Amino acid sequence: MEADAAKFIGAGIACLGMGGAGIGLGTIFGQYLAGALRNPSAADGQFGRLIFGFAVTEALGIFSLLIALLLLFAV
Secondary structure (H helix, E strand, C coil), X not given: CCHHHHHHHHHHHHCHHXXXXXXXXXXXXXXXXXXXXXXXXXXXXXXXXXXXXXHHHHHXXXXXXXXXXXXXXXX
């Protein structure tokens, strides 16, 4: 196998993390919405945790993109 082919395969596998981040974001917001509809008085207290979960999940998606770009364009 050529080195370029292995580089492209590795970058494609690294991009799977972005799909996982998208699934994680959907799960986080879906569960927050379900909980807020069941108990609206507690929704404001959980909003900070929602934003923190969003930030961490999005950071992991961006990290996987960074790894994919490093695999493609690093020497």
